[in-house]
Amino acid sequence: MNVVDFLVGDPSRVATGWTLAVVSEGYTERDLNRGLFAKDVSLFVAKLLATPPFNHPDILPLINVIKVSEKSQNSGNEIELRNPPPEESPFHTAFGAMFGRKKTPEGVQIRRLLYGDNRKVQEFVRRQPGLAAVNYFLVIVNNTKIYGASGGSVAWTSKNPATTWTDTAVHEIGHHAFNLDDEYPYSGESDNDPIRTFPADTSDSTAPNVAKAGDLAKLKWASLVTLHPSFVPTTVQTSPCVRNHPVKPSIQPIGEEEIGAYEGAAHFDCGLYRPALNCKMREDRKHFCRVCEAVGRINIGHYMVTPSDESAMAAGAWTHVQSFLEDNSRMLSYNSDTGAYAISHTHGYFGSERRPDGTPPLSRTNPDLGTGSIGQGWTWLVPFTLNGTLHHLVHQFDSGRLGMFKTNEFANTLIPTFASPSGNVFHTHVVTLTIDGAAHFIGYNRFTGDASLFRIDSDSSDPTPVTTMQWGRGHTSVVSVPIDGEPFVLTYRIATGEVMIRRITPPGFTMTFASKLNFWVTNLTHLSLLELGGRSYIIRHCAFNGRTSLHHLRASGSGADFVCGIPPSGSGAPTRFGVGAPAVGKMSFPPPTGSVTFDAVFLYNAIQQNIHATPLSVR
Ligand SMILES: [Zn+2]
Numbered sequence: 001m002n003v004v005d006f007l008v009g010d011p012s013r014v015a016t017g018w019t020l021a022v023v024s025e026g027y028t029e030r031d032l033n034r035g036l037f038a039k040d041v042s043l044f045v046a047k048l049l050a051t052p053p054f055n056h057p058d059i060l061p062l063i064n065v066i067k068v069s070e071k072s073q074n075s076g077n078e079i080e081l082r083n084p085p086p087e088e089s090p091f092h093t094a095f096g097a098m099f100g101r102k103k104t105p106e107g108v109q110i111r112r113l114l115y116g117d118n119r120k121v122q123e124f125v126r127r128q129p130g131l132a133a134v135n136y137f138l139v140i141v142n143n144t145k146i147y148g149a150s151g152g153s154v155a156w157t158s159k160n161p162a163t164t165w166t167d168t169a170v171h172e173i174g175h176h177a178f179n180l181d182d183e184y185p186y187s188g189e190s191d192n193d194p195i196r197t198f199p200a201d202t203s204d205s206t207a208p209n210v211a212k213a214g215d216l217a218k219l220k221w222a223s224l225v226t227l228h229p230s231f232v233p234t235t236v237q238t239s240p241c242v243r244n245h246p247v248k249p250s251i252q253p254i255g256e257e258e259i260g261a262y263e264g265a266a267h268f269d270c271g272l273y274r275p276a277l278n279c280k281m282r283e284d285r286k287h288f289c290r291v292c293e294a295v296g297r298i299n300i301g302h303y304m305v306t307p308s309d310e311s312a313m314a315a316g317a318w319t320h321v322q323s324f325l326e327d328n329s330r331m332l333s334y335n336s337d338t339g340a341y342a343i344s345h346t347h348g349y350f351g352s353e354r355r356p357d358g359t360p361p362l363s364r365t366n367p368d369l370g371t372g373s374i375g376q377g378w379t380w381l382v383p384f385t386l387n388g389t390l391h392h393l394v395h396q397f398d399s400g401r402l403g404m405f406k407t408n409e410f411a412n413t414l415i416p417t418f419a420s421p422s423g424n425v426f427h428t429h430v431v432t433l434t435i436d437g438a439a440h441f442i443g444y445n446r447f448t449g450d451a452s453l454f455r456i457d458s459d460s461s462d463p464t465p466v467t468t469m470q471w472g473r474g475h476t477s478v479v480s481v482p483i484d485g486e487p488f489v490l491t492y493r494i495a496t497g498e499v500m501i502r503r504i505t506p507p508g509f510t511m512t513f514a515s516k517l518n519f520w521v522t523n524l525t526h527l528s529l530l531e532l533g534g535r536s537y538i539i540r541h542c543a544f545n546g547r548t549s550l551h552h553l554r555a556s557g558s559g560a561d562f563v564c565g566i567p568p569s570g571s572g573a574p575t576r577f578g579v580g581a582p583a584v585g586k587m588s589f590p591p592p593t594g595s596v597t598f599d600a601v602f603l604y605n606a607i608q609q610n611i612h613a614t615p616l617s618v619r
C-alpha cells in the first residue's frame with residue numbers, strides 16, 4: 001500500500017494547483033490494508049467533484065486530491081465524547097482526534113466540534129516526497145458513531161451519518177480553504193439553542209459570505225445580488241429577534257438561489273446577514289450559494305486576479321478611447337464632434353508630455369505624428385484584421401454610413417479605404433469577429449432585435465451580407481468575446497440584467513448561455529473584453545456609481561463568473577455615448593526602459609478627461 005496516491009491531478013501540479021491532501025485518522029493497519037480508507041476517500045472525491053464549483057471543466061484541471069495514509073493503533077470508533085475533553089487524546093489514534101472542543105456562550109459543550117493535532121497533520125503530509133507545497137488538508141476520522149466536523153487550519157470530519165458525511169466534509173472545506181463562515185444561526189444543537197443577537201459594537205465577520213451590513217450600498221457581495229435592489233435586505237426585521245427570519249411577503253415565493261441579504265448567519269439570529277436562503281454553509285446537503293461558489297472559484301486559483309492601486313492620467317476630451325494592436329500597447333482616441341483622432345503609446349500616459357489635444361505624443365520632436373482626422377459623427381469604431389493588416393470599421397448610427405480605415409505599418413496613421421453612402425441599414429451596435437479565419441462584423445439594432453452578420457472580404461468594398469439573426473430587442477451592450485479561439489458574442493440588457501452568450505457561425509448562432517432576469521445588476525453602462533493570462537474576462541462598469549468588476553467567461557461560453565472588483569474610479573460617464581461605447585478595456589504597458597510588462601484595466605472618464613488604469617496580476 002502506498003502512503004501517497006493521486007486521485008485527481010498529478011505530482012507536477014502540486015505547487016501550482018489547488019492541492020488537497022486527504023489524511024486517515026483512526027484507521028488501523030488492517031483497515032488500511034483492506035482498503036477501507038481508499039473507499040472512504042473515493043466517496044469523498046465523488047462528492048467533491050459533483051459539487052459546483054469543483055465539478056466545472058474550467059476548475060477541474062486546477063485541482064489535485066491526494067490520499068495520504070497513516071495507520072493508527074486504535075480504530076476511530078474507540079473515540080468517545082468526553083466532557084470536558086482531556087488535554088491529550090487517550091484514544092491512541094495517529095492525530096489525536098476528539099469531539100466536543102468548544103462550548104456555546106452559555107457554556108454548553110458543542111459535541112459536534114471534532115478536532116485534533118492540526119500541526120501534526122500538516123507536518124506529516126508535507127514530509128512526504130513531492131508534497132511540501134500542499135496547501136489544504138482534510139482528515140477523515142474513522143468514527144461512524146458520532147456526528148462531528150470542523151474547518152480551521154485543517155478540515156476534519158467523522159463518518160456519521162453514513163449518507164451525508166461527505167457533504168459535511170465539503171462544507172468544512174468551505175471553511176478551511178475558502179474562509180467561508182457558517183450561514184446557520186445556531187451555535188450549539190440546532191433545536192435547543194437560545195436566540196442570539198450579534199453585538200452591534202463587534203467588528204464585522206472577515207468571511208466573504210457573512211456581513212454586518214445588509215443594505216446594498218455596503219454589501220460585500222453587492223455585485224452578485226440577483227434580487228431587485230429594493231429587496232435587499234430580503235428578510236423581515238423582527239423585534240424581539242427570532243430564529244429564521246421570514247422573507248419579506250412582497251418577495252415571496254423566492255428561490256433558494258436568489259442572492260440578496262438574509263438575516264441570520266454565523267451562529268447569530270440577528271445582526272448578521274448571509275447571501276442566500278440556503279447554501280452548503282447553512283445545510284451540508286445543499287449546493288453552495290452563488291456567493292460561496294464564486295469565492296471557491298476565485299480561491300481555487302487561476303481565476304484569481306489581483307488589482308493594484310490605480311493611476312489617473314490626463315488624456316484629453318474624446319468620445320472614444322480604446323487600446324489597439326495585439327499587445328494592447330497603443331491607445332486610439334477619437335472625437336466624433338471634430339473628427340480628430342490621436343494615437344499614443346500606453347506608457348506615454350505615465351509621462352507628463354502632452355499634445356495640445358491632451359494625449360501623449362508618439363514622438364517628442366514631431367507631436368503631430370499619430371494625429372489626423374477620420375471625419376465626424378462615427379458612433380462605432382471597431383478594429384479588425386484583414387490579410388494581416390489592422391483596420392478599423394466605423395459606423396454612424398443615425399445615417400447607416402459605414403467606413404473602413406487601414407492602419408499603416410507603423411501603426412500611427414489611419415488611411416481611409418472605403419466609405420459607403422448614407423442610407424444603409426443602421427445598427428445601434430457594431431462588433432467585429434473572426435469566423436473560420438475571415439473578418440466579419442455584426443450590426444445589431446436594439447429597436448428591432450435584428451443582428452446582421454457581414455463578411456469583410458475587402459477593405460475597398462461593401463461587406464457581404466451573410467445572414468440576419470433575431471436576437472430580441474433591448475440588448476444595451478454587445479461584446480465580441482473570442483473564447484478558446486472560437487467566436488462568441490455576449491449581450492446584456494440594462495433593463496432586466498439579463499446576459500446571453502451566443503456562439504456565432506455563418507448560418508447563425510447557438511445560444512450557449514441565457515441567464516435569468518437580474519443575473520447582473522441593472523445599471524451597467526459599459527462592458528468590454530479583457531484577455532488575461534490566456535483566459536477571457538469581461539470588465540463591467542457602471543458610469544453612474546463608478547463601480548467596476550471583472551468576470552471570467554467559462555469555457556464554451558457556458559456562463560460568466562464574478563472574479564473581483566476593481567477599485568472605483570468615481571462616478572461620471574466615461575463618454576457621452578455611455579452605453580456600449582468602448583471607453584473601458586485592457587491596456588498593456590511594455591517596458592519603456594526595461595521594466596516589467598504589465599496589464600491593466602483602463603476606464604476613460606470624459607468628465608475628468610483622464611484615464612484610470614488599474615494594474616492586474618494573474619496568479
Ligand atoms: Zn461550518
Ligand SMILES: [Zn+2]
Pocket residue numbers: 183209275276278279280281288289290291292293
Ligand atoms: Zn453561501
